[in-house]
Amino acid sequence: MTGPDLASATAAAEELEETAALHLLLSGHAARPLDADQTAELERVFDASWR
Amino acid sequence: MAPHPLPVPGSAASGPTLGAIADDVTGGTDLASAFVRAGLRTVQTLGLPTGPAAALLGEDEVDAIVVALKTRTAPAPAAVRESRAAARWLLDAGCRQLYEKYCSTFDSTPAGNIGPVTDALLEETGTDLTVVCPAFPATGRTVYRSHLFVGDQLLSDSGMRSHPLTPMTDSDLRRLLQAQTPSRVGSLTIDVVRSGSEAVRAGLARLRADGVRMVVVDAIDDADLDVLAEGTADLALLTGGSGLGQGLRSHGRRAPARRRGRRDGRRGVRRAGCGGAADRLEHRPGGAVDVRPDRRRRPAAPGLQVRQLRWTGLLRAVLADLGMSASPRQPAEEAVRAGRRLAERGLSPGTSGNLSVRTADGFLATPTGADLGALDAADLAVLDPTGRHVAGPPPTKETDFHLACYRARPAAGAVVHLHSRSAVAVSCLAGLDPRSTIPPLTPYFVMRVGCPWCPTTDPATHGSDRRSSRSPAVRPACCWPTTVPS
Numbered sequence: 208m209t210g211p212d213l214a215s216a217t218a219a220a221e222e223l224e225e226t227a228a229l230h231l232l233l234s235g236h237a238a239r240p241l242d243a244d245q246t247a248e249l250e251r252v253f254d255a256s257w258r
Numbered sequence: 259m260a261p262h263p264l265p266v267p268g269s270a271a272s273g274p275t276l277g278a279i280a281d282d283v284t285g286g287t288d289l290a291s292a293f294v295r296a297g298l299r300t301v302q303t304l305g306l307p308t309g310p311a312a313a314l315l316g317e318d319e320v321d322a323i324v325v326a327l328k329t330r331t332a333p334a335p336a337a338v339r340e341s342r343a344a345a346r347w348l349l350d351a352g353c354r355q356l357y358e359k360y361c362s363t364f365d366s367t368p369a370g371n372i373g374p375v376t377d378a379l380l381e382e383t384g385t386d387l388t389v390v391c392p393a394f395p396a397t398g399r400t401v402y403r404s405h406l407f408v409g410d411q412l413l414s415d416s417g418m419r420s421h422p423l424t425p426m427t428d429s430d431l432r433r434l435l436q437a438q439t440p441s442r443v444g445s446l447t448i449d450v451v452r453s454g455s456e457a458v459r460a461g462l463a464r465l466r467a468d469g470v471r472m473v474v475v476d477a478i479d480d481a482d483l484d485v486l487a488e489g490t491a492d493l494a495l496l497t498g499g500s501g502l503g504q505g506l507r508s509h510g511r512r513a514p515a516r517r518r519g520r521r522d523g524r525r526g527v528r529r530a531g532c533g534g535a536a537d538r539l540e541h542r543p544g545g546a547v548d549v550r551p552d553r554r555r556r557p558a559a560p561g562l563q564v565r566q567l568r569w570t571g572l573l574r575a576v577l578a579d580l581g582m583s584a585s586p587r588q589p590a591e592e593a594v595r596a597g598r599r600l601a602e603r604g605l606s607p608g609t610s611g612n613l614s615v616r617t618a619d620g621f622l623a624t625p626t627g628a629d630l631g632a633l634d635a636a637d638l639a640v641l642d643p644t645g646r647h648v649a650g651p652p653p654t655k656e657t658d659f660h661l662a663c664y665r666a667r668p669a670a671g672a673v674v675h676l677h678s679r680s681a682v683a684v685s686c687l688a689g690l691d692p693r694s695t696i697p698p699l700t701p702y703f704v705m706r707v708g709c710p711w712c713p714t715t716d717p718a719t720h721g722s723d724r725r726s727s728r729s730p731a732v733r734p735a736c737c738w739p740t741t742v743p744s
Binding site for chain 2: 209217222223228238246253256
């Protein structure tokens with residue numbers, strides 16, 4: 208993970224690990240991730256970077 | 259124009275007489291620390307304050323103000339605009355001498371802004387000649403025959419040659435600077451400097467008569483800087499690294515004295531002329547950090563100087579406003595804290611994790627084989643801006659990967675690399691989508707982490723495609739597949 212500073216990079220690394228765990232928990236289940244419109248809105252509203 | 263008269267010591271009332279404009283915050287802090295060591299009572303601001311200096315300083319008596327901008331790699335027009343505004347603010351605050359602070363490795367390219375900013379500040383100070391003095395012998399930066407050395411190497415042979423933002427492929431400061439300015443660039447060589455401050459003054463007068471406006475000065479040791487500080491005391495503008503600032507101690511001045519008559523004449527003009535700039539800068543955060551002389555401390559390495567500052571809550575607020583780390587902690591302490599946190603959460607099994615953080619002078623990285631839960635702030639690997647190991651224990655074997663991340667993401671201030679259980683498990687899955695190893699399961703993940711990617715090449719080389727903005731290397735998160743050595 209990179210971040211503007213160590214605290215944010217650390218927080219993001221924790222978030223990545225938690226989401227990886229969720230992803231594994233959901234294996235075999237019919238998961239419903241955010242769709243393209245939803246990620247696009249997050250990118251627009253929160254300046255996130257997806258894709 | 260005739261040389262300015264020599265300052266008259268002790269003729270001034272209280273109030274700042276030396277004003278510095280630094281091209282970044284860490285450089286400003288280094289310079290403020292140098293002023294403090296020179297015995298000057300110094301206040302540093304982060305960004306240009308919105309109000310007048312009187313409001314900022316209150317009852318405090320100070321000798322010097324350092325305004326730290328963020329213009330080192332800014333395009334010349336923006337750097338000139340911000341530097342001019344800072345100059346006007348400092349002159350209005352009563353400063354008699356301005357100091358343009360840039361990096362001691364000059365950090366510039368033909369399109370760089372040091373020349374244009376110097377031209378602008380010559381104009382703002384109403385003068386026609388300044389010195390260019392990046393030498394900082396204490397950190398190995400010396401200038402001989404106008405060539406800048408880093409340790410035993412010419413600048414262009416040093417690691418700075420491959421600096422990601424400001425690659426330095428020429429060591430001749432006259433040539434570097436002349437490419438940036440229409441002003442005539444000249445030089446004052448070491449033999450003149452070693453003849454003493456009177457010889458320096460006479461040499462500058464000769465160059466001025468020849469129409470030279472920017473004089474690259476040689477300096478090999480601190481004694482040379484002391485001579486230069488004395489020989490340039492009557493210049494309205496100095497430019498250089500922190501070294502010359504430290505030299506100001508040599509002749510016992512607190513700061514150049516006021517030249518009231520001329521100064522007051524210019525004030526009105528400046529007030530009238532800077533309204534627009536001041537309006538545009540109104541949104542800029544600005545605040546003061548007290549930097550007091552503390553002679554009990556020995557001159558410290560650059561990384562330690564910062565600790566002389568009395569960090570205030572105001573500084574934290576200003577840093578946060580600037581989008582910088584809101585933490586007043588030093589990078590080494592931040593690394594220890596982050597490592598402990600990650601280890602406590604079980605995210606760094608054994609000695610598998612490593613992290614690095616950008617500093618004023620390069621990077622700090624965890625040592626190879628280190629337990630993230632038991633890092634020692636005094637025992638981290640120290641890397642120069644190019645990633646070369648310069649001090650401390652050997653850095654993590656993932657150093658090349660960390661450096662590739664910094665190259666790919668110039669705004670990155672830190673890299674955290676873990677082999678945490680779930681992330682590793684995901685990387686072991688068959689059929690990973692290399693564009694998105696984990697689907698966008700939650701909004702928080704999208705916002706905080708971004709799309710994690712999966713490199714398909716050797717990690718040590720993946721940064722080489724950084725020129726493409728669509729390159730996965732520019733994403734903040736990545737998950738190595740298990741087939742790739744990581």
